[in-house]
Amino acid sequence: MTLTFLGTGTSVGVPQIGCTCDVCRSTDYRDRRRRCGAYVRVGALGILIDTPPEMRLSCCEYGITKVDAVLLTHAHMDHVAGFDDIRRFNTINGEIVPCDPNCECTRGKTHRVIGKVMPVYAMKETEDQMHNIFPYISDKGGVNGLYRPQIQFSNDETIVLADEAKEKVEIERIKVEHSFPCCGYKFTSRGKTLVYISDCHELPLQSLEKIAGVDVLILNCLRDRPHPTHLNTEKSLKYSKLINAKRTFITHMCHDFSHVQWIERLPQGVEPAYDGQVIEL
Numbered sequence: 001m002t003l004t005f006l007g008t009g010t011s012v013g014v015p016q017i018g019c020t021c022d023v024c025r026s027t028d029y030r031d032r033r034r035r036c037g038a039y040v041r042v043g044a045l046g047i048l049i050d051t052p053p054e055m056r057l058s059c060c061e062y063g064i065t066k067v068d069a070v071l072l073t074h075a076h077m078d079h080v081a082g083f084d085d086i087r088r089f090n091t092i093n094g095e096i097v098p099c100d101p102n103c104e105c106t107r108g109k110t111h112r113v114i115g116k117v118m119p120v121y122a123m124k125e126t127e128d129q130m131h132n133i134f135p136y137i138s139d140k141g142g143v144n145g146l147y148r149p150q151i152q153f154s155n156d157e158t159i160v161l162a163d164e165a166k167e168k169v170e171i172e173r174i175k176v177e178h179s180f181p182c183c184g185y186k187f188t189s190r191g192k193t194l195v196y197i198s199d200c201h202e203l204p205l206q207s208l209e210k211i212a213g214v215d216v217l218i219l220n221c222l223r224d225r226p227h228p229t230h231l232n233t234e235k236s237l238k239y240s241k242l243i244n245a246k247r248t249f250i251t252h253m254c255h256d257f258s259h260v261q262w263i264e265r266l267p268q269g270v271e272p273a274y275d276g277q278v279i280e281l
């Protein structure tokens with residue numbers, strides 16, 4: 001199993017529009033933080049976690065061309081506003097069919113693409129919010145081409161996905177507190193475990209029990225100062241210690257600290273993530 005960070009920044013991204021601080025002006029590529037999302041690969045399976053606004057750029061830059069399923073943590077715009085770009089994966093996964101040359105609708109084309117519906121896993125509340133934000137999405141394609149994402153929601157709390165070679169991954173929803181319907185995900189494959197929690201200000205006890213001792217923990221850490229809906233450094237490190245993962249990566253960072261500054265101030269076993277970083281396990 002591998003995970004690629006598509007973005008590691010907070011909701012406004014880093015650099016922030018109009019900010020001239022040292023981090024926003026940094027030339028270290030690890031200080032450029034797009035909005036949070038990730039890509040998990042298990043065998044031939046490709047799974048997107050969230051569809052952030054810069055998802056298209058990250059997919060192009062990191063060579064992500066295969067997506068079999070999408071998991072949504074929640075419907076805040078920094079996590080879903082790239083959702084329309086699912087269309088491209090409907091096409092890639094779709095079928096090329098020959099056109100009837102006598103049919104007027106083909107306008108001289110010989111072939112056309114029938115998009116494949118993308119399975120999207122999310123909480124029911126998130127699904128409802130997505131239909132309000134994107135009223136045109138459905139499991140049906142457009143009549144005149146692939147101009148809207150074709151998606152099929154599922155609210156299952158635990159799912160098992162497998163590729164053609166039967167390489168499997170179990171994905172379990174993890175409850176989090178973010179003052180908004182939101183969740184994290186736990187991935188288990190070949191006895192290895194990875195947890196992804198990009199947004200929360202608190203973790204319920206039952207979630208802590210579920211994720212104790214995982215191999216890799218990805219946890220949000222906004223800044224030092226407290227925030228009503230995000231973990232700050234103190235709380236994030238408190239949870240990281242309680243969960244006692246083999247490796248912890250922090251994400252959803254603002255511009256208060258550079259990558260190098262984070263490395264210097266985090267304890268052993270806790271690392272700042274950066275856009276494009278790949279974790280193998």
Ligand SMILES: [Zn+2]
Pocket residue numbers: 010011036076078079198199252
């Ligand atoms: Zn967020």
Ligand SMILES: [Zn+2]
Pocket residue numbers: 015016019020021022023024025255
């Ligand atoms: Zn700044």
Ligand SMILES: [Zn+2]
Pocket residue numbers: 074076178199
């Ligand atoms: Zn959020």
